[in-house]
Amino acid sequence: MEQFDVLVIGSGPAGEGAAMMAAKNHKSVALIERHFEVGGGCTHWGTIPSKALRHAVKILHDLRRNPLLREFRGANQLTYPQLLASATKVVESQVASRRRFYERNRVPIFAGEASFVDAHTVEVQPSMGKSQRISAGHVVIASGSRPYHPPGIDFSHEHIRDSDSILRYPEHPFAVTIYGAGVIGCEYASIFINLGAKVTLVNTQDRLLSFLDDEIAEALSYHLREQGCVIRHNEQFKALEARERDVVLHLESGRKIKSDLLLWANGRTGNSQQLQLDRVGLTSNTRGQIAVNGHYQTAVGNIYAVGDIAGPPALASAAYVQGSHAVQHILNPSIEPHRLEMVPSGIYTIPEISSIGKSERELQEEKVPYEVGHCAFKNLARAQMTDERVGMLKIIFHAETLAVLGVHCFGDGASEIVHIGQTVMASRDLNNIRYFTNTTFNYPTMAEAYRVAAYNGLNRLT
Template structure:
C-alpha cells in the first residue's frame, strides 16, 4: 500500500486537535487526525470536562430539589445512586461524540483509530488496536495528545478505594466519607459535588490557601462556603503514604495526622500524554510533567511540529486548547499570529456555586502599583437571585481609579461562568472598556446581569 501524504497530521481529537483539524480543512489543507481512543472527543469529552460538569449539574439539580420547600412532600421518596446521576453524563457524551464525528465527516477529515508514533521528523506510524499498522507522511504536525491524572508510583490505584479524576466516574455508589488529596480546580470541584451528595468530605490542600491564582476575596469566599457546607479543609499538608484496606483507606500525612475514609480521590497534578510518541528521538524532550516546550506560535524546537492543549502546559483549559489548535494552523498558513490572544482568557471553576474571572486580581494590581478601586454587587440583593434562591455570591469589578478602565472581573455564584463574559466583552472593546458603560447600559430586569450596574454604582461611590 502506498504511503499517504498530508499537509497536516493531528495527534489527538480533543479540543486542541479538533481546532487544528477544522482550521486546516476550512483553509484547504489536506489533514488527518489520529485518535487512540475508540471515539473522538479526547479526555475532555470522555473523562474530564463533559462528564464531570454533567455530574455536577445532576447533583446540583438533586440538591436544589431536596432543598425546595414547595417540594418537601416528595423529598423522602427521592433516592438516586451515583450511577443514576451519571446517566445524564452518558447521554451528553453520546451527543457530543456524534456532533464532533459529524464535524470531521462534513469537512472530509479522516480519523484514523490507533496510537501514533514518530518514525522521523516527517513520518508517523499508526498502530491500531487490531494489530495492524500503517505509515503516513505530513508537512506539519500538531500534537494534541492531552493529559492524564498524575499517579505517584507508591500509590496503589488498582485498589477499589483509591481513585483519580478518571476512575472516580466509575463508582458504583456514593461513599459515606471521602478524602480528596489535592485542592486545585479538580479537587475543589469534586469536594463541592460530594458534599452536596451528603458525603463527609476531607479536602487536603498542599498549599496554604485554596486556588491561590484567584483573587484573594473570591478564594476566601469559596473556602468559607465549602466549610459552611461541611467540607473539612486541611491546608499545608503533604502525604506520607496511603494505606488502602479492605473496608477503608487511611491517608497518612507528614504532619503525623491520619485521615480515614471510605474512598480516597487523588487530585494532585496531571501528566502530559507525551510518552510513546517517539518525540525523544527527534530531540523533543518533555519536562517532568510530560509537557512540551513551545514558543508563542505553539511550535516546538522542531518547527514543523506544534503542540497544543494540556501537553503544552498552562493554561490547560479546553476553551484555550481549541483556540491554540486554530492559532497553530494559522501560523502554518500565514507565518503570523498574535501572541496576545489570551490576554483576556476567562477562567471557569465549576464548584457549587461557580467561580469565574477575567483580567487582573487585586494582588496583581497592588504589586504593579496600579491605582485601582473596586465595585461590589452581592447576589443576595438582586431580585433574580432572590427568586431562584441562588443568593450566595457576588460580582466584583476592579477598575482604574483615574481612567475608570475595567481591569478585572471576578464572580462567585450561580452562573458565574456565563456572567463573566459580559465583563470580558466590555474589556476587549476600546470603546466600551469603562466603568460608566455598565451605568449607562439598560439591563433586563430582573436578571443576574444587572449585577454589573449595581457593582459599577458601588465602585463610583468609593471614589474620592
C-alpha cells in the same frame, strides 16, 4: 504512505480546533485518535461527564432545599451511580456531534497510537493489525493529559480513584478524602458534599486556588466549610494504607484520615510518553509537557503542541482556541501571539467561579492605581426569585482611565456572567467601567450585577 498538509494527534478540544481551522482553510488534514471514539479526555472522562454529574447534583441540591418541593422524597434516595448514569446521554450526544464535524469537513481519522518517525512522518499503531505511516508538512500535537499517578499508590484498589476512574465508582460513598485542592479537587468536594458525604479536602498549599483573586478564594473556602467540608491546609502526603473496606491517608504532620473513598486529585501529566519525541529532537518536562512559544510552536519549527500537553492554563475552552491559533500561524506566520490573559477561567464548584483579567494582588504588586466595585447577589431581584443568593460580582478597574482590568464572579451562573465583562475588556472602544452604567440590562436578571457593581466602584472614586 499518505501525505497531508497538516496532521493532528488527538481529537480533544485542542485537536478539534486545529483540524477544523485547517479544513476550513482548504488544507488537507488528517487526525490520529487512539481512543475508540473522538472527543478526547474532555468528552469521555473529563469535562463533559464531570460537569454533567455536577449539574445532576445541583438539581438534587435544589430539590432538597426548595420549600415547594420538600415533599419530593425520591430526591433523598438517588445514589452516586444513578447520578453518574445521567451523564451517559450527554457524552453520547457530544461524540455524535464531533464525529459529524470530521465527516462534514472530510477529515479522515486514523485509529491508533501515534509516534514520530521524523519531523514530517508519524507512525500509527492500531490496537489490532499492522501499523502505517503518515507524512505531513506540519504536525499539531494535541494528545492531552491524564491524572498524575505518584509511585507507590495502587490505583487498582477499588477505594482509590483518580479524576478519571472516579466517574466509574460503583457505590454511594459515605466518607470521601480528596488529596489535592486544585480545580478538580474543589469541584469534586462540592459534588460529594452535596451528595451528603463527609468530605475532607487536603490542600498542600496554605489557601485554596491561589491563582484566584483573594476575595473569591476566601468566599469559596467559607462556603465549602459552611456546607460541611473539612479543609486541611499545608498538609503533605506521607503514605496510603489501603484496607479491605476503607483507606487511611497518612500525612507528614502525623494526621491520619480514614474514609471509604480516596480521590487523588494532585496534578496531571501530559500524554507524551508514547510519542517518541527524541526522534525529532524534542523533550518533555517531568509532567510530560512540551515547551512552546506564543504561537504553540515547539523547538522544531513544523511541530506544534496545544492544549494540556503545552501546560497551563489546561482548560478545554482555551485548548480549542490554542489549536485554532496554531493552524492560523501555519497559514500566516506574521500573526500576533495568542493572548492568554483574555482566556476566562471557569471552576464548577457549587456555587461556581469564573474570572478574567487581573486580581487585586497582581495589581498591587504592579503598583497600578485601581478601584473595585462589588455587587452581592443577595441584593438582586433575580437571585431572590431563584433563591440563589450566595455570591458576588467584583469588577476591578483603573482608578484614572476607568478601564476594566479584571472581572471576578462567585455564584450561580458565574461562568456565563463573566463573558459580559470579557467582551467589554476585549474592546478598545468599550473598555470603560461607565459602559455598565450607561447600558440597559434586562430586569430582573443576574447580568444587572454589572450595573450595580459599576456604580458601587465609581462611588468610591475621590
